[in-house]
Structures are given as structure tokens and as C-alpha cells.
Amino acid sequence: MIKRIYVWEFPVRLTHWLNVLSILALAVTGIYIGAPYLFAVNENQFIMAKMRYVHFISSYVFTVSFLVRIYWMFAGNKFSRWRQFVPISKERLETLYGATAYYCFLREKCPRVIGHTALAGVTYLLLFILFLIEILTGFALYSQSHIGAFWTLMGGWLFAVMGEGTVRLVHHMITWLIAVFVIVHIYIAWLNDLSERNGLMSSIFSGYKSVEE
Amino acid sequence: MSTVRDDQSIWEGLSKKGVSRRDFMKFCSTMAATLALPSSFVPRIAEALEKKQKPYAVWLEFQDCAGDTESILRATKPTIAQIVLDVISLEYHETIMAGAGKAAEKARDDVVKNQKGKYIAIVEGAIPTKDGGIYCTIAGRTALDIAKEVCGNAAFTINVGSCSCWGGVPSANPNPTGAVGTGEAVSGITYVNIPGCAHNVENATATIVHYLTFGSLPPVDSHHRPLFGYGKRIHDNCERRAHFDAGQFVRKWGDEGHRRGWCLYEMGCKGPEAYYNCPTVKYNSGTCWPVQAGHPCMACAADHNWDAFGPIYKRLENVPGAGYQTSADKIGLGVAAVAAAGVAAHAIARAVKGKPKDEEDK
CATH class of the missing domain: 1.20.5 (Single alpha-helices involved in coiled-coils or other helix-helix interfaces)
Structure with a gap:
């Protein structure tokens, strides 16, 4: 008997797709800002100005999406709660090992969970930490052209802790770590959808997963 | 060098030396502009310089290249150089003073003793602190010792050039002599930083003129730099900024873009993270500055630019542990x-x- 369960609530799906769109925009424009790869044919194209404009707009979308998702970790259903991301219960620790073993071909089957496996949860926790660092270093760099207490609070204070060059380097490198995450994330989602036949891929659109009873 | 000061005002001294009233007013206007004051302040500055006597000043030189002294002496318009040197009564300056040996040391000691708490200490060069500060000694005394005495007894200290502000080149990694700026070496002193490599003499003079006109030092940022000179970003006042926004960049030295004066961002320009009035006040009596000459900004007026701002000709730091060419x-x-x-x-x-x-x- 296959049952359809409402797993991903609307805010979870919304922030997921806002993240997808804003990260894509941020990466494309950010890599240009870091090392302008396009050649301007004439001076009326304002490529850098447009890239920065899109980068800054996307960064605000991304930041708000991040904050909404953090809020939903405390307000949403059990599949979106913070406990999914912090493996502290014995059961979660077991699925952490189980899922890792499955991906290393040490086990035949992935632990059956309705929400995230503990391994996925930990990965997302690390991802959220990367997001946070990216937001802080991003606003730190932004505060160089936008002087004010707000931007100092949002990240400008970092310059008291580390050098300007380091902030820039960290901001740059995390982009690539996120790119690595995206590659692995899409593959594993596809793999899971295929092997579990739980409609994982469509669940991030519809919110529903198919679960065997 | 005479230690006896005449009692005439700054303006009287200048007019006796042949500086015309017109040049004097031009100087006052330049100072008002540098201090970001409206032109209505020009008469007030002129009035202050007409009434006030020259403050005594002692110029100390430690670990440095004398570039900041050069900066003062290289003013191309003779009257401006005259005015700059005549705004203060420079009693001691190792590089340009005529006196030597004991006579020179006495000139300095006299100011410290007789004008205690009233004179201005101007410091050029970093102060080494390692091994008891032995890496820079003058007349058998360490730089640290001299700075403690001279800066400690001054009304305030002006650090000219990046070396005396935060250590500059001598303090760059691995900093073998433990070089630091005056503010760090001598605790408890009142000081203003006028960084730059070399410093821009107009900023140092404007600071003194501000003191003479308003009786106080100009407002400063968290690095003790006057806001009038270091409050604006180079990138925002850069003459090549339009090329940045347009996406027109110099990619190689001497390429088409370089010849046409495009943006030096790709060549490692630090203008987007450097705060300085370099593009507006400029060097060599306002004729040129690095970016105008086709060289990227290296954030010379920023704290620890050698270590904290990455390679001079690259936008991004090297990844620690990876080779120099690996981005x-x-x-x-x-x-x-x-x-x-x-x-x-x-x-x-x-x-x-x-x-x-x-x-x-x-």
C-alpha cells in the first residue's frame, strides 16, 4: 500500500527554489565580478554595473530566503525542524551510519526515513554554515562601498578579525564548495528517487512523498 | 638651525619672505578644500594664520626611506613648499637640518623641555620593538626611547606615512624587527595618522591648519585617519571608474585597454577597498596619482596593506599552501x-x- 505524505511544506519548497535561483544568479555574476570573463564591445553595455546590480539584488533574496528557512526550522513540521539537521538521538546516529554505508556500497539499502536521512541533515547543516559565512563575507565586502552601521553589523565587523584579502578569498572559495554540493545533491536526489521510488524529485515541487506502508 | 623663534604670526612671516597675499589666500582655499570645508571657511582659516604664531614642531625619522620628507620637499610650486614649511617652526629634522651631532640633539631637547605639552611631534618611519628596539638607534638612543620622550611630551603627534601609522614596509611579514606604528609603540599619546606611501603633504598640512583654525584635531576614523582625507573610497572617485562599470578592463600591461586608459581592476587594483583622497588631491602638487599613471592602486594608505590586501598585481589572494600561480x-x-x-x-x-x-x- 503506497501512501502519499505531505512532507515539504510551502515555505520549505519556496526557500529551496529561491535558493536555487539566487545561488545560480550569485555564482554567475559573482565569478564575473571576481574575474571579468566577458569583453565589453562598447562602453554602453555596463556589464560590470549590471552584474553587480544582479549580484546585490540576488544576495538580498538569498539572505531573506536563508532567514525564512532558519525561522521555519523552529516553526515548521517535524521534517523541517532543526532536529533533522542535528543528529543527537540514537536513532538519527544510526541512520547517519546507515546512509553513509549505503553510499559507500557497504550496505544494500538506504535507511528508510520519510524526511532527511541523518547524513543529508548533517550535510545541510554544514551547507547552512557555508551560507552564513557567505552572507557575512558578502556583506563585509558590500560594506566597503555602502558605509553604515547596518552593513557593519551584517558583516563589516569581519575586517576587525581578518584581512580584507582573506575575506575575499573565503567568499570566493565557498562558491566552489557550494558548486560541489550542488553536483552531489542533484545526483543523490536522483539516485534516491530511482532506488526508493518515493517520488523524491517531484516532492520538492509538490511537497508529497510516496511512502510504502 | 635656530631654536629661537620670532614672535611674528604665520602670515607675517610669510609676507616677509615674499609670499604674496594672493598666494596666501590660494593656500587657505586649498586647505579649506582639502578639509572638505565650504569656501566660507577660507576667511576663518586666513584669520587664524594671520593671528597664530607658528607652533613648534619636531620631526622624527625612524625606520623609513625618507619618502615622506621627499613628499614635502618635492612640492613643485616654491611658494607652496615655503608655506608648508612655514606653517610650523620645524626645530629638528634629521634629513634637512643644517645642525649635526650634539647641536642637533640639543635643538630637539630644548623643544621638549621648554615647549612641553605645546609642540607638535611629527613621526616618519616605523619603530622597532624586538630585542629592546636596538634595530634603530640615533645618537645611541633607541627609536622607541626617543619616541616615548618626544611624543609623550608633545601636544599631539602626527604620524606621516604608513610606516609610522602602523609599521608600513618594515612591519610586513615576517617583520624581523618587530616594527610597529607610533600609536602602538607609545601608549597613551594623542595622535593622528596620515598614512600613504609616501604620505600626501597636503593632508598633513591640512591637519595642522585645522588645529590652528579650530583648536582641535580633525575628526578621525577607527584607524585614527582624518575623515577629510580617508573617508572616501578611491574607487568612487576614480577617473577610470566608468570603464569599471562598463566592463572595460586592462588585461595585460600595454594592451589595447591599457593604452586607452581602461580600468586596472584586473591588474590587481585595490581601489575598491582603499579609502584615500588620492584621486582628488593627487601627488606632485596635484598633477598625478598612480592610477592616472596607469598603475593599479595598492591600498598604500590602508592598515597592513602588504599582508592583508593580497598580492599587488592580483585581485585575489593566493590559496594558502597552493603554488603562487594557482588561483x-x-x-x-x-x-x-x-x-x-x-x-x-x-x-x-x-x-x-x-x-x-x-x-x-x-
Whole structure:
């Protein structure tokens, strides 16, 4: 008997797709800002100005999406709660090992969970930490052209802790770590959808997963 | 050098030396503009310089290249140089004073003793602190010792050039002499930093003129730099900024873009993170500044620019542990490629291994 369960609530799906769109925009424009790869044919194209404009707009979308998702970790259903991301219960620790073993071909089957496996949860926790660092270093760099207490609070204070060059380097490198995450994330989602036949891929659109009873 | 000061005002001294009233007013206007004051303040500055006598000043030189002294002496318009040197009564300056040996030391000691708490200490060069400060000694005394005495008894200290502000070149990694700026070496003193490599003499003079006109030092930022000179970003006042926004960049020295004066961002320009009035006040009596000459900004007026701002000719720091030619982007792309290859290998391995039995049953 296959049952359809409402797993991903609307805010979870919304922030997921806002993240997808804003990260894509941020990466494309950010890599240009870091090392302008396009050649301007004439001076009326304002490529850098447009890239920065899109980068800054996307960064605000991304930041708000991040904050909404953090809020939903405390307000949403059990599949979106913070406990999914912090493996502290014995059961979660077991699925952490189980899922890792499955991906290393040490086990035949992935632990059956309705929400995230503990391994996925930990990965997302690390991802959220990367997001946070990216937001802080991003606003730190932004505060160089936008002087004010707000931007100092949002990240400008970092310059008291580390050098300007380091902030820039960290901001740059995390982009690539996120790119690595995206590659692995899409593959594993596809793999899971295929092997579990739980409609994982469509669940991030519809919110529903198919679960065997 | 005479230690006896005449009692005439700054303006009287200048007019006796042949500076015309017109040049004097021009100087006052320049100072008002540098201090970001409206032109209505020009008469007030002129009035102050007409009434006030020259403050005594002692110029100390430690670990440095004398570039900041050169900065003062290289003013091309003779009257401006005259005015700058005549705004203060410079009693001691190792490089340009005529006196030597005991006579020179006495000139300095006299100011410290007789004008205690009233004179201005101007410091050029970093102060070494390692091994008891022995890496810079003058007349048998360490720089640290001299600075403690001279700066400690001054009304305030002006640090000219990046070396005396935060250590400059001598303090760059690995900093073998433990060089620091005056503010760090001598605790408890009132000081203003006028960084730059070399410093711009107009900023130092404007600071003194501000003191003479308003009786106080100009407002400063968290690095003790006057806001009038270091409150604005180079990038925002850069003459090549339009090329930045347009996406027109110099990619190689001497290429088409370089010849046409495009943006030096790709050549490692630090203008977007450097705060200085360099593009507006300029050097060599307002004729030129590095970016105008086709060289990227290296954030010379920023704290620890040698260590904290990455390579001079690159926008991005090198990845620690990786080779000098390996950029963060190359490494990032490599890591992403490895991840993609790993994913592909996993998919193939899974296909070869076959599905678990119960899945096949379904």
C-alpha cells in the first residue's frame, strides 16, 4: 500500500527554489565580478554595473530566503525542524551510519526515513554554515562601498578579525564548495528517487512523498 | 638651525619672505578644500594664520626611506613648499637640518623641555620593538626611547606615512624587527595618522591648519585617519571608474585597454577597498596619482596593506599552501570537477553492481 505524505511544506519548497535561483544568479555574476570573463564591445553595455546590480539584488533574496528557512526550522513540521539537521538521538546516529554505508556500497539499502536521512541533515547543516559565512563575507565586502552601521553589523565587523584579502578569498572559495554540493545533491536526489521510488524529485515541487506502508 | 623663534604670526612671516597675499589666500582655499570645508571657511582659516604664531614642531625619522620628507620637499610650486614649511617652526629634522651631532640633539631637547605639552611631534618611519628596539638607534638612543620622550611630551603627534601609522614596509611579514606604528609603540599619546606611501603633504598640512583654525584635531576614523582625507573610497572617485562599470578592463600591461586608459581592476587594483583622497588631491602638487599613471592602486594608505590586501598585481589572494600561480578559481574548478567525476564513478559502480534483489522483485 503506497501512501502519499505531505512532507515539504510551502515555505520549505519556496526557500529551496529561491535558493536555487539566487545561488545560480550569485555564482554567475559573482565569478564575473571576481574575474571579468566577458569583453565589453562598447562602453554602453555596463556589464560590470549590471552584474553587480544582479549580484546585490540576488544576495538580498538569498539572505531573506536563508532567514525564512532558519525561522521555519523552529516553526515548521517535524521534517523541517532543526532536529533533522542535528543528529543527537540514537536513532538519527544510526541512520547517519546507515546512509553513509549505503553510499559507500557497504550496505544494500538506504535507511528508510520519510524526511532527511541523518547524513543529508548533517550535510545541510554544514551547507547552512557555508551560507552564513557567505552572507557575512558578502556583506563585509558590500560594506566597503555602502558605509553604515547596518552593513557593519551584517558583516563589516569581519575586517576587525581578518584581512580584507582573506575575506575575499573565503567568499570566493565557498562558491566552489557550494558548486560541489550542488553536483552531489542533484545526483543523490536522483539516485534516491530511482532506488526508493518515493517520488523524491517531484516532492520538492509538490511537497508529497510516496511512502510504502 | 635656530631654536629661537620670532614672535611674528604665520602670515607675517610669510609676507616677509615674499609670499604674496594672493598666494596666501590660494593656500587657505586649498586647505579649506582639502578639509572638505565650504569656501566660507577660507576667511576663518586666513584669520587664524594671520593671528597664530607658528607652533613648534619636531620631526622624527625612524625606520623609513625618507619618502615622506621627499613628499614635502618635492612640492613643485616654491611658494607652496615655503608655506608648508612655514606653517610650523620645524626645530629638528634629521634629513634637512643644517645642525649635526650634539647641536642637533640639543635643538630637539630644548623643544621638549621648554615647549612641553605645546609642540607638535611629527613621526616618519616605523619603530622597532624586538630585542629592546636596538634595530634603530640615533645618537645611541633607541627609536622607541626617543619616541616615548618626544611624543609623550608633545601636544599631539602626527604620524606621516604608513610606516609610522602602523609599521608600513618594515612591519610586513615576517617583520624581523618587530616594527610597529607610533600609536602602538607609545601608549597613551594623542595622535593622528596620515598614512600613504609616501604620505600626501597636503593632508598633513591640512591637519595642522585645522588645529590652528579650530583648536582641535580633525575628526578621525577607527584607524585614527582624518575623515577629510580617508573617508572616501578611491574607487568612487576614480577617473577610470566608468570603464569599471562598463566592463572595460586592462588585461595585460600595454594592451589595447591599457593604452586607452581602461580600468586596472584586473591588474590587481585595490581601489575598491582603499579609502584615500588620492584621486582628488593627487601627488606632485596635484598633477598625478598612480592610477592616472596607469598603475593599479595598492591600498598604500590602508592598515597592513602588504599582508592583508593580497598580492599587488592580483585581485585575489593566493590559496594558502597552493603554488603562487594557482588561483582560487582554478582550485575551485578542480574540486568541482573531482566531485563530478566522483558522482559519475559512483553511478557507474552502482550500475555495474546491479540493483538490490528486493528492488528487482517490485
